[in-house]
Amino acid sequence: MEKFVMFGDTPLFYVDEGRGTAIVLLHGYLESSLVWDDFAANLKRTNRVVRLDLPGHGLSGEHGDIHTMEFLSDAVRHVLSLTNVSKCTLVGHSMGGYVALAFAKKYPELLNGFVLFHSTPNPDSEEKKALRSKEIELIQEDKLELIARTTAPNGFAQDSRKRFADFIEECVEMYSMNEKNGIIANLEGMKVREDMNEFVASTSIPHLFVFGMKDYYISREVAEGLVAKFPKAETLLLENSGHMGFVEEPKKSLEAIVAFAEKHA
Template identity: 35%
Template sequence: MTPNLLSHTQSGTGPTLVFLHGFCESKEVWTDFVKPLLHEFQIITLDLPGHGESELPKDYSMEAQARQVQETLVSLNVEKCLLVGHSMGGYVSLAVAEQFPDLLYGLCLFHSSALADNEEKKESRNKTVEFIQKHGVDKFMETFVAPLFAESNRVSCQPAIEKMQTIGKATPQETIIGCLQAMRDRKDRTEVLKTTPIPVFFMAGKEDPAVPLEATLQQCHLPENSMTYFLGHVGHMGMFENTALTRQALLKFAETLSPANAQKYRSQNSF
């Protein structure tokens, strides 16, 4: 793999949808989610720096990660894409929208936020760093993943929880700590939402412990063009907790950007 380029998958033809995973995840979280979309869209999934099969970076800041996303997409001859970012992937997506707006024809904040960490959240991240340094990655992942799912979904989503734990335990401690510090120090990007001409889609779980409903309500009206989908009985992991509805909602947003293509896709496929 060429230095600075991120590990990726690239399949399908049509308008390009790019998926960025979240903290302690990898491109594998999107594997089942994107399969039905491959008929009419080019789907690209990326491993963010230090995650999955991507190399460890020197800089974990959202800006630096955004540059690596842009460099990788340019290398794949992507001129325009709908960028879907889950959680930390959404923070990176907002940095892409700020630095490389011409690369995007749409932006989806998938359980994510433009708000910076408040002091309480910053302190929580510092304590998490201390916990990992003392107890290690495996111990952290055993307590981190399950609470991201709505309590009512934890039994049915047990295979997904175990998959997430496995991915997380394979993530280098250096990456986990680097990303915690980068998320803690990231800037507020609500101004990006206020000024961008790019259509923005907010996917929100009503029981999300990481991005509370109130945070989404503070932001979803800011872009000039936006859509918001609120998922009941869903926490932070909508791609697993309610795959069909989240996929349908994303498709509906894509339809507003490319009506003819999405309508053709809708007539040929059911969820």
């Protein structure tokens, strides 16, 4: 079922499919719920799958000049209340992982567990904030497609980009269709997001880290450092993936997430 609902004055688009233990998929920066199409098609065979376009992305509207991760998590909470999901496993890809962490801190009673899928609890460094500010300037100059053509291939391991050329082109189109004000609001939100390392270290909510060993955005060293830092976390290291493991190594990713969700349901 596909549906539009209002979250205050912000329209939200979501998809609710399948039956069983609920798994909620949160896309990353520039993406939309469409990025999960193939993964969700397999996942819904065993689970109820809810996915939405986060505010400022895809078919969902924007709300003001900044979308904090807490605001985005409230949008997720709103969709869950409307779909009568009382408990779920939350899977956040990249920026979606930041939203999942904000949700876990604010609404722990609604979670069986959460998955950081190519995402970390680290805040933006000053260097990263500067890069986001530069990206905002480019978007204001109507260069979103240029950003999309750079970002999309960088999501994949360098040695697999030719194999996923068609999907990369689909991503370029998906990214380019976003409204620029919504994307800017999300960039501003990521710049000011909270350092969640202490929360991850102290939470009793089960959590799974999924990292790609060929990730352009999260280096192998950073990934392995986080695995060592958080021994309570369950982990999946995808040896042949960049930043898009649910596309590059879908079978391993699917099996790990289904097993994690069922274990902690």
